[in-house]
Amino acid sequence: MVPLSYYLVLSGILFVCGVLGFLIKRNIITIFMSIELMLNGVNLSFVAFAAQWHALSGQVFVFFVMVVAAAEAAVGLAIIIAVYRTRETLNVDRVNLLKL
């Protein structure tokens, strides 16, 4: 049996990768993927704890997160396509119409 701490460390690594990717990358799609990475990092810690404590609620929660993430992906990609059609770029630094 793999110890809990391994899962948690992996989960932390995944989350930090997501955060760094979000902060560093400029491409909207990469940023979007980084967000998914952070979500999955969190999911991993949920299922790890659920298996450790034999509590089903963690598993259930992960399903909820995956459903929301799927919905988010659908809407988010649609927005990205819309942005690309109007701005012809995916660089977030250039999507700044609302800035003063």
Add this chain to the structure above:
Amino acid sequence: MTPNPYLWLVPILPLAGAAINGFFGRGSSKRAISTIALVFCGAAFAMALFLAAGFSSASAPYSCHLAHWIRSGSFQVDFSFYLDQLSLVMLLVVTGVGFLIHIYSVGYMWDDDGYYRFMSYLNLFMFFMLTLVLAKNYLVMFIGWEGVGLASYLLIGYWFTKDSAAAAGKKAFIVNRIGDFGFLIALFLMIKHFGSLDFTRVFAAVRTLPTETTGAGLLTAIGLLLMVGAAGKSAQIPLYVWLPDAMEGPTPVSALIHAATMVTAGVYMVARSSAIFERAPMAMMVVAIVGTLTALFAATIGIAQTDIKKVLAYSTVSQLGYMFMACGVGAFSAGIFHLMTHAFFKGLLFLAAGSVIHGVGGEQDMRKMGGLRQYMPWTFATMGIATLAIAGIPPFAGFWSKDEILWKAYSSPNGSWVYWLIGVLTAFITSFYMFRLMYMTFGGEYRGTVTAPETHGHDAHGHDAHDHGHGEPHESPGVILGPLAVLALLSVIGGFVGYGNWFEHFLAPVFQAGGEVSQAAAHEGGTALEYLLMGVSISVAGLGWLLAYFLYSRRPQLPARIAAALGGLYQAVVHKYYVDELYAVLFVKPLIDGSTTILWHGIDQGVIDATANNTATAAREVSDSLRHMQSGNLRSYAGWVAAGGAVVIAYMVWMGTR
């Protein structure tokens, strides 16, 4: 008390005239404006005569309840009017003299651009003055009191494009405010202690109180505060300074408001409050002293004035002093008697002076008049009658009333030979400066320029001067001379109502309602003494005339030499004892400086404005530094979020490891 359903019409009629002329007068013809003003004012006079005809002591006083006003618990003030012997005298004087001056104004102001405005203001003044004299309680009286102040302000500043006129209007209004302050506090005291402002109820409550001999008490306080109000309205020391300046107004205004009616409102108010004053001997004494000093003080200033209207203005202040002297010694009816005769002869003097000013093309300086007797015989005759009246030459009106006051000042229980002596001295000075005015104006040779000056002085009319083509003095038209003649007649016969003390007996129900006026005792002093004092006052009047004749007719060079010999004293009198300058240094300048440095720069700009401004500045500067966080860069926001999350986690880890 008999209800009278018509009483309220008397003040309302002039108000209607004022409203019609004020709202629709601008486009109307002068004929229509005159008709409206005269008809409504004349209707008020007719109503007054109608009321007087039906007036009988048996059914008096009349009262008229118009509407509720303030109803708060047991405290009630209503719009209601009241007519007793005292208000009847005032009513007849105000409407009668007022109507004559309205007629005069038609002639005098005809060529003025603001004619409709003038007539409207005059009618408005009549409304407020009638409200004042017909009020049944102090608060309605106060409406009239403030209203006449407003009308006075509007009419003094009638030629408002002239700085001095606008300033004089403001001065009158502000000085009157000081007096009104005293009047108002007196009213508050009445409300607090008597729970009413109704004359009958207040006086009934006052009569249950004992006489305050020590000079410290409620009635003394009320009396003194009422006197402050009266001193403001009636131009007594120390608040008389506005009246001479008020001569900036058109001459009919000076005659109506600043001689015959409004300035006597203070005397009326003191007489009306006689019940209060009779129980406050100290307040009475203050009234008498203020009146006596004012009479002498103003008369001495009148000697050296060269502006014909200024002489009359100081003369008015002086005569009002006589009235207060009478009230102060308890001779209220004598004060009201003098008020009435003064309204006739002083109104006449002003109207005649207006006629003179009109005749010489707007000149008011007596040094540039002279010899007008041959040019303006009617004005000369009427003004001469008024001068004889004010000087106290029998049998003219002023003799009767002034003699009554002097006799009462000597013989009344509250009187003293000091009052009498100063009164006689003032009578001498009065006679001197009035005949001086006559000789300077009508005697000798004409000293003005005969070519018509293009720029007219104060009461400029232009019209007549242009018609004649040359500036030779000329007699005024009939519309001006008519009122002069009527007032001259009244100045001759008006005093005879005092014959055999008829006037005093007529007013007795008002002043003796308290049952304490001890005039009867005064009459036991012996008629021989009364005739002796009468002889003295007649002879000083004659002496004043002789002196004026000698100095200004026989030896016209002498006055200048005397003035030079007196030097500083003469200069002080010419400059009105520097009272205006003194007030400027004592009150006006400290007030302006204090307001500027402390209130304006210090408190308003330093505290109030600074609070608002500094709050705004602080908010702007803080936001200025904070707005750099809002870069618009998405990843910097994410960085802040991540940093914030890291801080929270670090804090929790740190808390967990403690």
